Amino acid sequence: GAVVSQHPSRVICKSGTSVKIECRSLDFQATTMFWYRQFPKKSLMLMATSNEGSKATYEQGVEKDKFLINHASLTLSTLTVTSAHPEDSSFYICSARVRGRLNTGELFFGEGSRLTVL
Amino acid sequence: AQSVTQLDSHVSVSEGTPVLLRCNYSSSYSPSLFWYVQHPNKGLQLLLKYTSAATLVKGINGFEAEFKKSETSFHLTKPSAHMSDAAEYFCVVSDRDDKIIFGKGTRLHILP
Numbered sequence: 001g002a003v004v005s006q007h008p009s010r011v012i013c014k015s016g017t018s019v020k021i022e023c024r025s026l027d028f029q030a031t032t033m034f035w036y037r038q039f040p041k042k043s044l045m046l047m048a049t050s051n052e053g054s055k056a057t058y059e060q061g062v063e064k065d066k067f068l069i070n071h072a073s074l075t076l077s078t079l080t081v082t083s084a085h086p087e088d089s090s091f092y093i094c095s096a097r098v099r100g101r102l103n104t105g106e107l108f109f110g111e112g113s114r115l116t117v118l
Numbered sequence: 119a120q121s122v123t124q125l126d127s128h129v130s131v132s133e134g135t136p137v138l139l140r141c142n143y144s145s146s147y148s149p150s151l152f153w154y155v156q157h158p159n160k161g162l163q164l165l166l167k168y169t170s171a172a173t174l175v176k177g178i179n180g181f182e183a184e185f186k187k188s189e190t191s192f193h194l195t196k197p198s199a200h201m202s203d204a205a206e207y208f209c210v211v212s213d214r215d216d217k218i219i220f221g222k223g224t225r226l227h228i229l230p
Contacts, residue, residue: 006161034218043208043222044162093161106152107210107218109161 002028004096006110013084014118021079021113023094029074030096034107035067038091050077084117091115120145122211124221132229137181137196139224141209144190151192152210153183156223162208168192179203204228 003026013019023033032051036044048056048069056069066088068080077096081088091114095107125140143149150169154162166177173185183194192209209221 004161041225043220046218091159095162106150106164106167107162109154109163111161112159114159 002026002096002098002108004030004094004108004110006094006113008113009111010114010116012116012118015085016083018080018082019084019115021081021092021094021115023077023079023096023110025075025096025108028096028098028108030077030098031074032097033071033077034095034097035069035077035079036093036095038093038112044093047079081115084115086117089115089117120149120211120213120217120219122209122219122221124207124209124224126224127222128225128227130227130229131199133201134198137194137199137203137226139194139207139209139226141183141192141194141221142190143192143209143211145211145213147213150212151183151185152212153177153181153192153194154208154210156206156208158205165194165207199226199228201228201230 005024007022035047038044046059047062048058050056050069050071052071052074058064071077091112093112094110121144123142152167153165155165156162165181166175168175168185176182181196206223206225208223212218
């Protein structure tokens with residue numbers, strides 16, 4: 001099956017610094033990548049939809065200047081949490097949709113990144 | 119508008135007994151339906167999917183689900199639970215507008 005690699009899996013940073021999380025599709029081209037945030041014991045909250053070569057589409061309530069998303073190629077999307085604060089601590093998950101495949105809605109997920117802001 | 123409801127936030131079963139995780143959906147069109155599993159601090163893994171083919175869908179690890187249009191349900195079942203099945207399970211619906219909606223999840227606990 002299609003593999004999505006997310007890095008780093010865990011990151012601890014100081015308040016005020018920026019953190020970048022990478023999401024790569026290893027064996028397929030992804031037209032669309034999605035970024036989610038998951039709070040403890042909660043479902044996934046869609047933050048933004050990232051399309052290669054264009055600006056990301058953010059969900060209502062998500063600060064685009066704080067959560068910068070770049071989708072530079074068909075295999076890489078990055079999420080940068082700028083000026084991180086403790087309330088940004090969370091589990092961030094990316095997913096990708098296969099390019100060219102009939103859009104059944106099937107998603108392939110990364111392993112997630114646990115961000116802890118001190 | 120489409121939606122998905124997972125009726126139980128927690129389900130506990132004994133090892134070796136059947137598992138039933140319930141999911142009901144609402145969609146204006148013929149939806150695609152999915153079940154994903156998430157183990158602690160991990161991403162989501164696809165268990166199975168329904169995309170308008172056979173209504174009884176078999177997935178990995180012995181799981182299966184049946185699409186029942188009359189009941190707008192897509193319940194997940196497994197004949198015999200294993201300790202390794204303990205995880206969070208998400209029912210997901212996608213319609214022809216490509217919007218993907220996650221259920222709130224069901225935590226499955228397996229009792230020894």
